[in-house]
Amino acid sequence: MSPETVYLNGRFVPYAEAVVPVEDRGFLFADAIYEVIRCYNGRPFRLQQHLERLEQSAAALEIPLPHSREEWARIIDELLQRNGVRDGSIYLHVTRGVAPRAHTWSEGLQPTVVAIARSGGGPSPEAVRDGVRAITVSDNRWGLCWVKTTGLLPNVLARQQAARAGAYEAIFVRDGLVTEGTSSNVFVLLDGTLYTHPLANILPGVTRGVVIELARENGIEVREQAIPATWLERAGEVLLSGTNSEILAVVEIDGRPVGEGKPGPVFSRLLEAFGRRVAEETGGSAGAREA
Ligand SMILES: Cc1ncc(COP(=O)(O)O)c(C=O)c1O
Numbered sequence: 375m376s377p378e379t380v381y382l383n384g385r386f387v388p389y390a391e392a393v394v395p396v397e398d399r400g401f402l403f404a405d406a407i408y409e410v411i412r413c414y415n416g417r418p419f420r421l422q423q424h425l426e427r428l429e430q431s432a433a434a435l436e437i438p439l440p441h442s443r444e445e446w447a448r449i450i451d452e453l454l455q456r457n458g459v460r461d462g463s464i465y466l467h468v469t470r471g472v473a474p475r476a477h478t479w480s481e482g483l484q485p486t487v488v489a490i491a492r493s494g495g496g497p498s499p500e501a502v503r504d505g506v507r508a509i510t511v512s513d514n515r516w517g518l519c520w521v522k523t524t525g526l527l528p529n530v531l532a533r534q535q536a537a538r539a540g541a542y543e544a545i546f547v548r549d550g551l552v553t554e555g556t557s558s559n560v561f562v563l564l565d566g567t568l569y570t571h572p573l574a575n576i577l578p579g580v581t582r583g584v585v586i587e588l589a590r591e592n593g594i595e596v597r598e599q600a601i602p603a604t605w606l607e608r609a610g611e612v613l614l615s616g617t618n619s620e621i622l623a624v625v626e627i628d629g630r631p632v633g634e635g636k637p638g639p640v641f642s643r644l645l646e647a648f649g650r651r652v653a654e655e656t657g658g659s660a661g662a663r664e665a
Pocket of ligand 1: 529554555556557558559577578579580581582615616617618
């Protein structure tokens with residue numbers, strides 16, 4: 375059953391009216407934090423510890439919490455009272471806020487705050503009496519990089535880090551191997567061969583497929599194999615591919631020039647071929663255009 379009243383951004387509103395805009399970053403990117411607090415006899419249990427953890431989560435993601443501990447406590451008390459909850463739980467949810475979709479965020483966003491109180495919860499009498507079953511699973515949090523999920527928080531944080539460093543993209547390195555960018559796939563040209571991470575635990579980029587196709591059509595050897603991060607220093611060229619980025623040359627990584635520090639000949643050939651392929655298939659033109 376839905377609670378009667380929900381707390382949303384400073385107001386207690388009827389449940390049906392508690393809606394958030396479609397471009398809330400919590401919805402778009404899972405760019406949000408939360409707490410669930412049990413409440414016994416109308417009193418939140420271990421509230422201080424929950425608020426402390428909320429503050430730690432907020433600090434880690436640089437989400438400015440809009441309330442002090444005293445204010446959270448007052449909001450929670452009023453919510454419990456308004457909904458007549460004595461034994462139940464409070465769900466607290468804070469997102470980075472609402473903005474046109476982009477991985478990076480700008481300062482000054484107003485966080486979205488939601489609090490929902492519900493009666494009930496806790497283990498069933500059967501579970502307490504009889505015990506419960508469990509299974510084991512491999513801990514692959516987050517090992518499903520091939521899924522185009524909106525759970526993009528690691529990508530968001532990496533991209534923000536890149537932006538702060540004056541960079542366009544952040545290239546992920548896992549276990550010493552280059553995997554992909556936060557919203558692009560990565561190609562490395564070494565000794566005339568174009569390498570890209572195989573389709574294993576990366577996003578299978580549509581543009582990546584196009585680049586491989588065009589490279590092969592143009593006599594450029596492509597190998598889908600793991601790329602040690604150390605190769606980046608020796609690479610002649612490094613390219614990014616993505617729906618929005620199309621094909622881009624990376625000219626500097628971690629402050630060091632890639633190759634000659636300017637877009638290289640393989641990039642130029644692929645870019646030209648990409649433009650032709652887009653024109654053939656759509657009649658339109660790819661490439662840089664004014665905003
Ligand atoms: C993590 C990641 N890798 C690669 C890509 C590139 O994929 P596509 O070429 O299909 O846009 C994206 C696109 O957003 C992405 O999010």
